[in-house]
Amino acid sequence: MDFLQNYGFLIVTMIQQGLLGLSLYFPLMAGQLSLASPGFYALGGYIAAIMGTNAAFAPLRESLGSWIFPLEWLVAGVASAALGLIVGVPALRLRGIYLALATIAFVEILRVVALNLSVTGGAVGLFGVPQPFGFVDRWQYVWIFGPLLVLVLLFTARLERSRVGRAFRSLREDELAADAMGVPPTRYKVMAFVIGAVLAGIVGAMSAPFLNTWNARQGTFDASIAYLAYVLIGGSRNMWGPVLGGALLAALPEVLRPLQDWRLIINGLVLVVASLYLPQGLVGLFRRRRAAPLARPATQEVAK
Amino acid sequence: MKRALLVSLSLGLMSAAVAQKVEAPITIGVAVAQTSNVALLGQEQVIGARLAEKFFNATGGINGTPFKLVFQDTGGDEAGTINAFQNLINKDRVVGIVGPTLSQQAFSADPIADRAKVPVLGPSNTAKGIPQIGDFIARVSAPVAVVAPNAVKQALKLDPKIKKVAVLYAQNDAFSVSETGTFQETAKAQGLSVSTVQKFQTTDTDFTTQVTAVLGADVDLVIISGLAADGGNLVKQLRQLGYKGLIIGGNGLNTSNLFPVCGRDCDGILIAQAYSPALAGSVNQLFVKEYRNQYKKDPPQFAAQAYTGVQVMVEALRKIDKKKKLDTWNLADLRVELNKQILAGKYKTPLGDVSFDREGEVNQKDFYVAQIKMKDAKNGTFVFLK
Amino acid sequence: MELTQFIQNVLNGVSIGSVYAIFALGYTLIFSILGIINFAHGAVFTLGAYFTYTLAVGQFGINGLLKNVDLFPNGSPLGSSVPGFVLALLIGSVLAGLVGVVIERLAFRPLRSRGADPLLALVSSLGVALVLVNLIQYLVGAEIYSFPADVYGNLKPALVLHVGEKLVVIRTVQIIIFVVSMIMLIILGYLISRTKIGKALRAVAENPGTSSLLGISVDRYVLYTFFLSGFLGGLAGTLVATSFGIAGPYFGVTYGLKGLAVIVLGGLGSIPGAVVGGIVIGLAEAFVPAEYSAYKEAVAFALLFVILLVRPQGLLGRALVQKV
Structure with missing residues (x-):
C-alpha cells in the first residue's frame, strides 16, 4: 500500500523514539535524571550489527537462521543490564543535575571508544546489517517495535501499581523520607536505571537492521537531549508522556519538510514554545488537573 | 501538530496510485x-x-x-x-x-x-x-586509493631528499581513514619512514599537540587527510609554529574553502585531486x-x-x-x-x-596533483603539476 | 618525559585550555546566578563571531540570503587597524549581549515567573540554539569565514622559546586568548564581589524571593546577567574565531558539550572555576601520549565522571550541604 511505503519508516521511527523516551522514564520514576539511554542504545545496536555482520558469528547465523535476531535482542539486553549495573552503582550516588552530567560523560566516553575499535568498524561503522524475518520494507518493522511498545506499556502499567512502583514513587517524592521508612534507595534506583538501560539496549538491537547500518554517531549527547525533550514535552509524570513526546518530536522535522529552509528554525521554535506553555507536558493538556502533591518549594525557606 | 499529521496522512492515502506513468x-x-x-x-x-x-x-x-x-x-x-x-x-x-x-x-x-x-x-x-x-x-x-600515491611521488620530485614523514588524519571521517591507509602504504613503498601518525577529529580546531609532535619528530613531509576546516587549521598551525617542509593534502582538502582558513599559509600545499578546474576539455x-x-x-x-x-x-x-x-x-x-x-x-x-x-x-581516467599558489590572503589557485 | 617535552605540553595545555576557559566564563555565569545551564550559549558565542566579522570584514559568500553581499568593497574601516578591530570586537560582543537579553525575555522568563522545572529551561534553550544556528545558515550559508591575518597588528605568529638546546613554541593568538580570559576573570570577579551590581547579583543567586522583598528587581538583574553572559560569549567567540576561523554556524555549538565538563570540573557556579577547569582539561588533553591520541576526546569526560564521583562540587566549588 502506498501509504505504508510513504510513511512506514516515519511511523516506525515514531514508535522507536517513543520507546527511547520511555527508557528515560524508568529512572525518572525513581526521581533520577539519567541521560544514559543513548549509550545503551548504541551498545545494543553494535551488538546486533556485530552479530549480524562479523565473520566470527557466521556459523551461529547459519545454524540459527532467523532466530539469531531474538538472540541479538537478548544479548543486548543482558549486556546493557551488566553495563548498567557497573555504571549505575557508582553513578547513582549522585543527585539531580550531577547524575545527569555523569551519564552524559558515560555516553561520550562510550562514543569515543566505539569510534576507535576495529570491531565496531571505527568511523565508518558496520554496514550491510541483515534484515530479520525476511523484512524488505521499513514499515514491516512495526511487527517488531509495535509489540515491544505494547509489552513495555503493559509492563510499566503493572510496575506502577506494584510494590516496586510505589518504592520508585516514594523515592521520587522524597528520597530521605523513603529511606527512613525502610525503602533501600540504592537498590531501587539501580533497578530503575537498569530497566531503562535494558530497554534502550533492546531498542538499539532492533534498530541496527532497521537503519541498515550502525556507527558511533547513533549514541551522542544530542540524542540524550532529544530524549529529554520527549519526556519533558510529552509529560514526565505519566507513561504516555514520553511515548507521545517521542512520537511527535520525531515526526516534527518530517512534517515540516515542505518548509525547506525554514524547517529546523520552526522545529526549534516549536521546542521553545512547547517548553514554555506546556508545563505538564502534552499529557497534562489531556488530563484533568489532579490535585498536585505537596511540592517542595523551589527556593529556600524565607524565614530562618 | 496532530492536525498537521492527520492532514499529511490523508494526503498520503489519496496519492495511492496504481501503475504510475x-x-x-x-x-x-x-x-x-x-x-x-x-x-x-x-x-x-x-x-x-x-x-x-x-x-x-x-x-x-x-x-x-x-x-x-x-x-x-x-x-x-x-x-x-x-x-x-x-x-x-x-x-x-x-x-x-x-x-x-x-x-x-x-x-x-x-x-x-x-x-x-x-x-x-x-x-x-x-x-x-x-x-x-x-x-x-x-x-x-x-575511492581515494587511486590518487594518493601520485601526490607522494610528486613531493619526492620536488624534494628528493625527503626521508621522514608525519601522517595525520581525521579519525571520525570515513573518507580520511581509508585515504590515510593508502598514504602510509605509499610512503613505505617509496622507502620513506613514517615517523609519527597523529589522529584528530574533523570538529577539532586546536592542533597544538599534533603539531608539536610533528615538529618534535623533525620530519621533511607532512601528509594530512581531513576536510577543509580542520585541514586548513592544521596547516595554518603547522606553519605558524615553524614547520617549513612540504605538506600534502588529501582529497578532502581539494577545495577553495581551504583558503579562508589558512590564508597565505596555504601556499605550496600539494593536493591529491579527484577533480581539477584546470583540466582541459x-x-x-x-x-x-x-x-x-x-x-x-x-x-x-x-x-x-x-x-x-x-x-x-x-x-x-x-x-x-x-x-x-x-x-x-x-x-x-x-x-x-x-x-x-x-x-x-x-x-x-x-x-x-x-x-x-x-x-x-x-x-x-584523470587524477591530478596540484600545488596551491596563493595570490593574497584570500585568493589562490590550484596549479597543475606534470 | 624530558623537560622540553614537559614544558611544551604545558604550553599546549594552556593554549587549548584558554579556549575552553573563555567559553566557559559566560556559560558558568548563568549557572552561578540562576542555577540553569543555557544551551544557547554556544549559539551566542557563534553569533558574536559573526557580528564582529560583519563589522570588520563584511564579505559574505555564495550561499544564504545575504549571498554575494559585500558591505565594504574597499575594506571595512574597522578591519584595517588594531583599534578598529577592537572596536568591532566590542560592538559585536555588545550585540551578542543584546541577543542574550532577547533570549532571556522570550525563552527563559516565562518559565522563571512560573517557577517551572529548571529542566524545561534546558529544552527551551536547546530550541533557541537550533533556531539561531539555522537562522545563521539561512542568512550567510554554512561556509567558512575568517578574519584577516593581521587583526592584532603585525604580531609574529608564534613565540619561540629556547629551553636548553631545543625550542618550545606557542601561537601568539593563543597567548592573547589566555590573557583576555584572565583579564575577564579579574574584571568579573571584581564586578561580582566589589560592586553594588555584583552584590545584587549574589543576592539574586542566593535567594530570589528574599531579594525581591528587599527591593532588588530580580527581573532586571537577571537581564544584566544574560547581557553579561552574552557579551562574554560573543567576545570569546570572536577571539576564538581569530585563531581558528569561523567554521560554519555550528562552530560554537561544538564547544557546548565540552564546556559542560569544564564548568563541572571547575565547580558549577564558580567563576574562577570555569577558568581553572578549562586549563586543567586543556592540560590533561595535552599530556595524553601519542599512542592514545584517539581517546583524547574522552579525557575531558573521564575527568568529569571521576570528579563527580569523588568531589561533585568540582575543584573550586563549595561543598554541597545536604538540605533535609
Missing part, C-alpha cells in the same frame, strides 16, 4: 545534507546540481523536454536520509537519486533505494563497499566558466561531482528517450532501464572521462 517534467532527486554541520559539503553539492540543471535544460533538456531536480534535505543523520530518499521515491516519484553526502548515510539509505529498484549515484561517498550495496547503487566519487571548461561567472571563484570538487552525477543521469535518460519516448514508460520500468543505461554509458564530464564497472564503481 512517467509524467513530464522528468524529475531527478537530489538528497544531500542541506542542514546540519555537514551542510558545508551539501551546499556545494546543491550548487553543482543546480548548475547542471540549468546547463542541461538550456541545451535541450531530454531531447527537447525539460527535466526538473527535486531537492530533499537529508540532514546530518541516517534516519533523515532514509526519510529524504523515501520522499523522493514515493512522493516526488523521481527516476533516480543523486546523493547522499556521507558514506554512513549511504550505508543506511542506499539499501532502501536498491530494494525499491531506484538508481542512486553517490556524488561524494568514498568508503569501501558502497557500490557493492546493490545493483542500483553506483558512485562518481573515486570542453565539458569541464564550460562548467568552470559557468561557475566562475556566478560565483567568482573556481568550482570545488564536491560541486563538480554533484554536477557529474546529474549529468550522467541526464545523458542516460537522453539515450533511453531516443529508443522509446520517456512519457510512454511506466515509472518502475524506467527506473530499472535508467540504472542499466547509467552503468553501460561512457561520459565526458568535468571529472574527465568517466564510466562504471558492473558493480557501479566509477572508472575515472
